[in-house]
Amino acid sequence: MAAEHPRFDPDSFRRQAHRVVDWMADYLIGVGERPVQPHAPPGAILAQIPDAPPEMPESFERIMADFARIIVPGLTHWGHPGFFAYFPANSSPPSVLAEMLTATIGSQCMAWSTSPAATELEQATMEWLRQMIGLPNGFTGVIQDTASTATLVALITARDAKTRGRGGDGKTEGRKDGMGEEANGLPVERLCVYTSEEANSSVPKGARLAGFRPDRVRLIPTHEDCSMRIDALEAAIARDRTEHLTPACVVATVGTTSTTAIDAVPAINTICRREGAWLHVDAAWAGSAAVLPEMRWIFDGVAEADSVVLNPHKWLLVNFDCSAYFVRDPDALLRSFSASAEYLTTAEGSRVPNFRDWGIQLGRRFRALKLWFVIRTYGVEGLRAMLREHLRLAALFAGWVDAHPDFERLAPAPLGLVCFRQIAVRGKPPGGTLDSLNERLLSRLHATGRIMLTQTRVKGRFALRLALGHLTTTEAHVREAWELITRTATELGA
């Protein structure tokens, strides 16, 4: 058998795409009726996919049918209004429309000349976002895929600021031949990274990936509110200095993944300036809240940081992936990330931003388009209204927890996340530990298929996390979730 060389058939594409659009709209309308997560055991989907690829073409109808029959029931529905797990990874109509266009035009955004409009729209939308979150105009933004990547980029930049000159990269102006290596940069083994024990897993992971020694990544203890203890940071740095180690980077968190704790960035900044260390602020989820003037306080001190990351794909209705990375000194970024080759040379050279030089990847998607569509569709006021509504719902839920004798809140809830646990069953202490009680509660809740939460530990105590952030989540959904939680809780002693 032989298949023909595939050709583009615009009529088929148009017809199929219209059918896909109807599926999309129907899915979005009906997603709340599906179980929020599947219950099939590992391997159940795989078992339905042939072991070998098809030799001959299959029809659109058959593929769509298999998609609906095999794949969709096996999905965890991140857009389900009962999805309160992790942090949201958003989707919204204008963002989906922009993704459709992005996929169609297929622009490759590695250099200005490979898609001038994409590069300049990225400049424009990053500038919009900078204004929206109140960063001073000394910051320049670039879109990365994820906060993991942005934080790794920050750590590599911080590392290179200390090691540069070592190994003859010839990029440091201050480098003097004939001097010892030491004068030209420190070995990475002598560098330390500091972050709190509550930092996202991507921070210690990123430090390891950047080549910092694992035993020189300091996870600083936290206060009762889970923010970094500044005294402990000072002590760790002092200890390292006595051992002739050098602080290279501090990663502060504005809104930890576990409980949305907010580190004291102004104090950390003072330390970083004194120590000559890079200050990177991970505001991946919470940073979007700075769009609200009344929440701008969460960015106290961030204006003095060297870099900051926030994810419009988490709480600004932009589809994953779209992570906004702001730096005060783009030249520092370029020194670590620029690459050249004859086949990449363009007539404009470095007179224009070539964003491949602003991060890890050479190839880059046209991510600015969805940000542009979303900001314009909702307006900054519309996004503020959404954020305010989520804050209101979180406060409402926190209030219910606080008022219920069988429950307690385990951490402050300044933003859209509430961490709580069950402490009694109909007013009586449970038989086993509170941890096992809450593990059972979470498991029972998930078995209903109506809501999905995730767990964390707050100062050692097993906690349930309820995170707001979806376009489609309303007070009714939050109320329904609470009713389900309290009803399920009463059954645990039975």
Next chain:
Amino acid sequence: MAAEHPRFDPDSFRRQAHRVVDWMADYLIGVGERPVQPHAPPGAILAQIPDAPPEMPESFERIMADFARIIVPGLTHWGHPGFFAYFPANSSPPSVLAEMLTATIGSQCMAWSTSPAATELEQATMEWLRQMIGLPNGFTGVIQDTASTATLVALITARDAKTRGRGGDGKTEGRKDGMGEEANGLPVERLCVYTSEEANSSVPKGARLAGFRPDRVRLIPTHEDCSMRIDALEAAIARDRTEHLTPACVVATVGTTSTTAIDAVPAINTICRREGAWLHVDAAWAGSAAVLPEMRWIFDGVAEADSVVLNPHKWLLVNFDCSAYFVRDPDALLRSFSASAEYLTTAEGSRVPNFRDWGIQLGRRFRALKLWFVIRTYGVEGLRAMLREHLRLAALFAGWVDAHPDFERLAPAPLGLVCFRQIAVRGKPPGGTLDSLNERLLSRLHATGRIMLTQTRVKGRFALRLALGHLTTTEAHVREAWELITRTATELGA
């Protein structure tokens, strides 16, 4: 002014998405009539975007109109049938349809449980692809975003294999407390990376990002055909060994970006096994050709490598981004890239693959879906027919170059890329250098807006690159390109 909390309006979304689909189909039909790249100077797009974000919502009609009026004319059209630049970054109808679905469901594929079907479809499609390119079944695949990332992942894994134990990560079984640090791993400063001087820019960049010393990244000279000189690799390693340096990784290239040169992987593998170095094969573009049994020879020796990357988004009709990374020892990958946190813990634990532990990013898009749609829509035979057609067109073009007295080919063209230059104007030597003649030729060709090529240097000589790989490029387009090139060339002496 205040905007309302945005709500999801399914009817508007459906209507707008249908309109977007019509724009998409019309764009794909008409893209060949547009100039392949814009001629606006830097800043021309930016000047049309307001300096500040809109406070209030704007209509879909207005946004789409601005998209068509401001953005689209400023794009370099990677899907234009006259786009022969770089390597293609593909798009195809089934891949676009899958991207529409992916954007809609918004699945987050960091762990098995965050979307079981996405994880298992990734396992299934990577297994299909492994069979398609003839890798032995000891290889396991994972989707990365780009080859830059995959190569960085390989370099970090290779680095850690040599440095592990240093710094108390406690992950090496062979680690013995009480022994000197040396016995527990080497300092990264003592490690060397080898790749050819023709390797993609992402290889030396990746080595720097992974923390290897820039002066220990060896760019090995190449033969006249631009493949790595094995004798020079041997000599470099021997020299390093006498200086007590340790080879950590060799990155071989199957199909260099400049000319598609193919390194002698079997010989490199022998050296790597002897030296205990990691062998990573960068087959980002060319690897797709291994789907053809008659081209399987390009993968000679790759079965013995430690890792290999190829990009279905380059030459298998899958939308950017989708990079397939195959490893022989997933455990080595997991040792470097796994991360844990209470809020990431799932009931299934490590009994299932959690792909966040297989790469840099915690958040991951559902990329397997487009691969599944594309392979099924065309069938492996259909993809083979497309690859054969591109190889035929490249050979045809190479033959025209070889037969024309005013042109010469500058490198072997075993795949879909032809590197050539003009050497005479209507049979007579040009006034200036050949380099300047060809720079003018390229500039004039681009001014027509009909085709786009990129340049490279082959052994110092300025060359034009013509790369095949689009679904929509036919013999007529290649013939038209050649006619335009030869006609323009005759005018250069005028």
